Amino acid sequence: MAKILLVEDEMVEAMNLKRSLQAMGYDVMAIASYGEEAIEKANTLKPDIILMDILLKGKMDGITAAQAISKHEIPVIYISALPDDATVNRALISAPYGYLVKPYDIRKLKISIEVALYKKQMENKLKQSQETYYQTIFENTGAATVIIEENKLISLVNMQFTSLTGYSKNEIEGKMEWTEIFSQEDISQMKEYHQLRRVNPDYAPRNYEARIVTRNGAVKPVHLTVAMIPGTEKSMASILDMTELRRSKMAIKESQERFKSIFENAAEAIILFDCQGNIVEFNGKFKETFGFKNGEIIGQNFVHMGSMMGMHNEESRKILNDLISGNELKQVEWILENKEGKKIIFRVRPSLIKTKTSVIGILLIMEDITELKNVENSLKYSLKEKEVLLREIHHRVKNNLQIISSLLSLQRLQVEDPQTADILWECQGRVRAMAMIHENIYQSQDIGRINFKNYVEMLLYDIFNL
Structure with a gap:
C-alpha cells in the first residue's frame, strides 16, 4: 500500500480527496495546509508520494515547498x-512527476499516481544498479580510493585503502577525517x-x-589524484603507494651514479654518440686529453x-657509417690531434648501445x-741495431775461424812428423x-736451440768431401 502525503489548504476538498484515495487503496498519512508544514511532515513521515496543491496558506506556495x-x-x-504557462513553467523547474488541473478526474489521478510510483520504482532500481556498478568499479580500481565529505569526514573507502593504511572500514568510514591519515x-x-x-577546483x-x-606508524610516500564529484560537495581521491617506485628510483639513481663515477674516472677517454652520430657525452679523461670544453663539441656530429x-x-x-651499421666493431688504432695540434695514438x-630492435647509441x-x-718503436x-751488430760479429x-782453419791446413802440409800432422788435422776439424755451430746459431730463429739434424748432415758432408 502506497503512503501519500496530501498538501491542500482547502480542508473540505482535502477530506474528500483523502476518502477517494483511501477508497483506491492508498494510505493517506497526513494532510498539510501550509508549505512549511508539508516540509516538516515530509522529513518525518517519508511518504512514497506527495500530492501538492500550488496555492497554499502562508508565505510559501506548493512549488517552493516541493523544491x-x-x-x-x-x-x-x-x-x-x-x-x-507561467505557473506550469515554474512548476517544471522542480521536476514533478505529474501536473493535474482542477477539477480532475479521479481515474486520471489514480493513473498519475501509479505512473509516478512506477517511475520512482524504476528510478530506484536503476540507481541501485548504478550504485552496484560504481561500487564494483570503486572496489576494483587497483588504487586506494576514498570519498571525502565537505567537512573532511571520510564517508567511503575501498579495500585497497584499508590495505594501504592498515585501518578497517569500521574505523574509517564516518569516523576519521581526511587529514588524519597524513604526516x-x-x-x-x-x-x-580541501x-x-x-x-x-582549479585553485587546488x-x-x-x-x-x-x-x-x-609507518610513513609511506603516495601520489594523489583528487577531484570533485559533479553536483556535490564531495571529492574523490585515488592514492598510489610510491614506496616501491621510490625504492626503484633510488636503485636506478644509485646505478646511474655508479656508472657516472666509472665513466668519469675511467683511465681511458670515453665518448658517447647517439644513433645519428651526434656527441651526447664525454668523460673527464677525454676533456683532459683533447682540451675541449662541453660547449665546443656536445651536440656536434662525429x-x-x-x-x-x-x-x-x-x-x-x-x-661513422661502419659503426652505425655494425660492420666495423673490431679494435682499431687512430692517430688524432688534440686542441693544441699534438698527435696522439689511440x-x-x-661498441653499439642498442635495444632488441635498433641501435640507440655508439x-x-x-x-x-x-x-x-x-x-x-x-x-x-x-x-735492428743488435741484428746489424750480430751480422758484423758473425762475419x-x-x-777468423776461416783464417785459423787455413793456417792449420798450411802448417799441416809443412810438418813431416805424421803424429803432428794428425794433431793439426784434428784441430782443423x-x-x-x-x-758450423756458429753458422747454425746465426741462421736459427731461436738462438737457444740448434737444429742438430742439419748440423750432423753438414758435418758428414764436409767429412766425406775432404
Missing part, C-alpha cells in the same frame, strides 16, 4: 487550478587544498604527492669532431697508447765444427 522537499527524492504530483608536515597543505577545491592541484601514516682532430671528412663518414674499442673507449708505441730500433768470427 525544499526535493532533496529527499520523494515524487511530487501538482494538483492546481492554475493552468497558466604532520602535510596536514596543513591537505586542509588548504578548502580551495570547494571554492574553485589535481595531482600531487604527500606522505601518509599507517595504523602501525664527422665534425673528426675534422677537429685531424681526420679527413670522407674517412670520418666511412667510420687504441679504440667501439660508445668509443679510446686508450692513449702513444707512449707504448714510442717504447715499441724504440725496441724495434734497438733490435768477423766466420773470417774442431775449428770447422765450431764454424
